[in-house]
Amino acid sequence: MTEEEKSRYELIFSRHAEEYHELVAAEDWEGNLPRALGEITSFAGKTVVELGAGTGRVTMMVAPLSGKVLAFDRSQHMLDKAAANVRGRGNVSLAACDNRSVPLPDASADIVIEGWSFGHSLSQAGSQWQNQADALLSESTRLLRPGGALIIIETLGTGFRMPAAPGPVLPLFYGYLEKQLGFAARWVRTDYKFPTLAEARRLVEMFFGAMASYDVVEGRAVVVPECTGIWWKSRPR
Numbered sequence: 080m081t082e083e084e085k086s087r088y089e090l091i092f093s094r095h096a097e098e099y100h101e102l103v104a105a106e107d108w109e110g111n112l113p114r115a116l117g118e119i120t121s122f123a124g125k126t127v128v129e130l131g132a133g134t135g136r137v138t139m140m141v142a143p144l145s146g147k148v149l150a151f152d153r154s155q156h157m158l159d160k161a162a163a164n165v166r167g168r169g170n171v172s173l174a175a176c177d178n179r180s181v182p183l184p185d186a187s188a189d190i191v192i193e194g195w196s197f198g199h200s201l202s203q204a205g206s207q208w209q210n211q212a213d214a215l216l217s218e219s220t221r222l223l224r225p226g227g228a229l230i231i232i233e234t235l236g237t238g239f240r241m242p243a244a245p246g247p248v249l250p251l252f253y254g255y256l257e258k259q260l261g262f263a264a265r266w267v268r269t270d271y272k273f274p275t276l277a278e279a280r281r282l283v284e285m286f287f288g289a290m291a292s293y294d295v296v297e298g299r300a301v302v303v304p305e306c307t308g309i310w311w312k313s314r315p316r
Contacts, residue, residue, distance in 0.1 A: 085203055091286060096160035100134040102282040108272035112232070112307060113140050115267050119311050120228050125189035128222050130178045130215075131196020135161035137232065141192065142171050149183065151176045152196075179214045186224045193219070194232040201248050208248045212255065225316040231256065235266050235306035237283075238292040242266050242306045253308065262310040271303040272296075279303060 091099055107113075116122075122144035132138050132150035134157050142148045147170040152158050155175045165171045176182055178196060197215050204211040219229050233253070236243035244250040256262040273279035276293060279301040283290050294302045 088199070088286075092154045093156050095285070096134050096154075096157050098282065098285060099157070100136075100160055100164070102271075102286055103134065103136045105271045105273055105282065106136070106305065107269035107307075108302075109268070109270065111267040112269050112309075115265065115309055116141070116230070117144070119230065119265075119309065120190065122190065126187065127190045127192060128181070128183065128188040130181070130191065130193040130219065131199075132161055132173065133157045133194075133196070135164040137192060137194040138165055138171060138173075142168055145190075146170065148172070149174075149187070151178070151181055153177055179218050181218060181222060183222060185221055186227075188222045189224055189227045190230065191219045191222050191227070192230040192232070195234060197231060198233040198249055198252065201252050202246055205248065208252060209255065212252055216260070220314060223314040225314055228311055228313050231262070231310040233308050233310070235308045237271075237287050237305045238290050238303060239306055240268075240304045242308065244308075253310070256310045260312065262312045264308060264310045266306055266308045269305045269307040271305060273301045273303070275299055276301050 122141055124146040127141055127145045127148045129138055129148055129150040132152045138148055138150045138161060142165065150171060150173050153175060158173050158175055162173055201208040201211050223229060233249065234245060236245055244253055257264050271283065279293055283303055290303065292304055296302050
């Protein structure tokens with residue numbers, strides 16, 4: 080990840096939660112991701128710890144299915160927007176922390192889930208990605224009860240119709256999960272849908288930069304293809 084990209088993302092996460100949530104609210108308009116999560120494991124009555132909650136995209140997806148959700152993010156600015164999004168849902172709590180140091184005791188969760196947070200940190204870490212990955216995975220495993228599941232949701236390419244892990248680090252991380260750590264994996268399409276091309280460009284290019292793949296559908300609406308990977312593994316009993 081370049082220094083320019085790091086600065087852009089830091090600005091978004093510290094000042095532009097509203098626009099960021101507009102972007103992710105348009106993601107996965109066909110609902111493929113929640114269906115896939117439901118096929119991987121049951122959330123019914125479970126205690127879920129979410130890492131890198133952002134504005135609550137995944138939080139709102141799993142909260143109606145779960146007993147309670149303890150959601151964390153390092154950006155209080157993003158959590159303020161998440162709090163507005165989950166207002167009235169009594170089984171969700173939000174707090175700020177680093178993903179590598181979560182203020183919960185061991186074996187607090189039946190499920191630990193993260194969405195598009197680990198990969199961002201690892202891309203920033205560059206050549207030190209594996210040390211960062213081990214720290215994130217170790218903390219996630221610490222939080223799990225025996226038999227609990229760790230679920231990792233990460234990008235396999237925005238603007239792509241088939242999986243294409245972006246950048247130099249993420250392909251290595253995904254291979255590490257699957258080949259060395261024994262995670263199961265699958266992928267789904269999580270395309271964005273926007274009412275107009277102008278709206279698509281405003282939000283997509285804010286986060287991803289210039290994008291070539293805008294598909295006009297239904298007269299004016301625009302779909303931006305995206306592939307998302309899901310990796311999961313249970314902690315031994």
